[in-house]
Every structure is written in C-alpha cells, then in structure tokens.
Amino acid sequence: GESVGLHLPTLSVQEGDNSIINCAYSNSASDYFIWYKQESGKGPQFIIDIRSNMDKRQGQRVTVLLNKTVKHLSLQIAATQPGDSAVYFCAEKNQAGTALIFGKGTTLSVSS
Amino acid sequence: NAGVTQTPKFRVLKTGQSMTLLCAQDMNHEYMYWYRQDPGMGLRLIHYSVGEGTTAKGEVPDGYNVSRLKKQNFLLGLESAAPSQTSVYFCASSRNPNRDRDEQYFGPGTRLTVT
Numbered sequence: 001g002e003s004v005g006l007h008l009p010t011l012s013v014q015e016g017d018n019s020i021i022n023c024a025y026s027n028s029a030s031d032y033f034i035w036y037k038q039e040s041g042k043g044p045q046f047i048i049d050i051r052s053n054m055d056k057r058q059g060q061r062v063t064v065l066l067n068k069t070v071k072h073l074s075l076q077i078a079a080t081q082p083g084d085s086a087v088y089f090c091a092e093k094n095q096a097g098t099a100l101i102f103g104k105g106t107t108l109s110v111s112s
Numbered sequence: 113n114a115g116v117t118q119t120p121k122f123r124v125l126k127t128g129q130s131m132t133l134l135c136a137q138d139m140n141h142e143y144m145y146w147y148r149q150d151p152g153m154g155l156r157l158i159h160y161s162v163g164e165g166t167t168a169k170g171e172v173p174d175g176y177n178v179s180r181l182k183k184q185n186f187l188l189g190l191e192s193a194a195p196s197q198t199s200v201y202f203c204a205s206s207r208n209p210n211r212d213r214d215e216q217y218f219g220p221g222t223r224l225t226v227t
Contacts, residue, residue, distance in 0.1 A: 043218030102154035
C-alpha cells in the first residue's frame with residue numbers, strides 16, 4: 001500500500017545547528033517526493049522536491065537526499081534559525097499520479 | 113494574486129447540520145484538492161478534481177461531497193455533520209501533477225468544530 005512516515009515526531013535543535021528530518025516511504029514505485037513546511041495556524045508551504053532519478057537536490061539552506069534502496073528520504077536544513085520552527089511533512093505521489101500522500105509530520109523546535 | 117483562499121476561516125456546527133466550504137484560486141490551476149488535518153496527523157485527502165466539472169474520491173471521502181462547477185472554485189459540502197468531522201480543512205491547487213514539479217499551493221485552512 002501507499003504510505004509515508006517520519007521517524008521522529010519532534011526534533012529540538014539549537015540555533016545555528018544543522019537539522020536533519022527523516023522520512024520513510026513504502027511504495028518502491030514512487031517517483032516524486034516533496035517536502036512541506038507548516039507554520040502554526042497556516043497552510044503548508046512548499047520547500048523542495050525531488051524525483052526518483054536523483055539522489056540529492058539542493059535549495060537555499062535546504063538539501064533533500066533520496067535513498068531508493070532503503071526507501072528513505074531526508075531533509076537537511078543548514079544553520080537552523082528560529083524561523084525554521086514548524087512542522088515538516090514529506091509527501092509522495094500516489095500510484096495514480098494524481099495526488100500527494102502526506103506523512104504525519106515532524107515538529108522542529110529551534111531554540112536560541 | 114491572492115493565491116488560494118478559503119471561506120469561512122472558522123465555523124461551529126451542531127451534529128446533523130450541513131454546510132459548504134468554499135475554496136477559490138486565481139492561478140488558473142487545473143487541479144484542486146480538499147484535505148483534512150487532525151491533531152498529530154498529516155494531511156489526508158478527501159476529494160480532488162482534475163478539471164472543471166470533474167471530481168474524484170481521495171483517501172477519506174465518506175460524509176463529504178464536492179463540486180467543481182467553475183475552474184477557479186472547489187466546494188466541499190457536509191450534508192449531515194458529525195463530531196468526527198471536527199478538523200482543520202485545507203484546500204490546495206496545482207497546475208498539473210504530471211508535470212516535473214507538482215507543487216500544491218495551500219489555502220490558510222478552515223477550522224471546523226462539530227458539537
């Protein structure tokens with residue numbers, strides 16, 4: 001079946017540290033993955049995406065790594081800032097390719 | 113551009129009442145979606161639409177109906193509200209999920225409480 005999940009529901013880091021948020025998926029045929037950030041009281045916002053023909057993709061202060069062998073992806077945030085505090089969701093494309101399936105989310109707390 | 117907007121922002125219903133949530137997008141997106149989000153959970157897809165006049169069921173469609181009479185609007189209806197439908201509802205839209213990038217743009221959410 002299709003499902004995505006995150007390893008840890010919460011992650012606490014100090015300002016300036018690097019953060020790593022992990023996600024496991026079950027559908028080996030998934031070819032598209034996406035990370036969203038949701039701040040309190042707001043809708044999710046796109047962070048970065050990656051296709052299955054890539055292992056790594058970098059954005060501004062964020063990097064997504066995809067390991068298809070173990071069906072795992074991670075989001076790395078460099079020099080984490082208080083403004084990065086939010087819930088982070090990974091999502092994968094469903095089998096029909098028409099919608100996204102979201103994981104439960106990891107709450108990132110950044111202390112200064 | 114306003115992006116994706118949702119009406120209302122908050123609503124309290126009694127069990128058995130009905131209501132309609134309105135979602136509007138001004139980005140000329142083909143695809144639109146309705147999700148619900150419960151505490152400690154990710155977003156679960158209720159219904160979605162691949163274009164004007166079309167709708168399809170998602171992961172948790174029971175108790176909801178939708179309509180997409182105009183490309184820019186996607187309505188979510190609750191015919192007979194139940195306490196289990198207490199949740200935060202998010203609408204989203206995207207150009208076409210079969211493109212290289214399938215970024216979904218989300219609205220601010222509607223917080224619904226059913227007593």
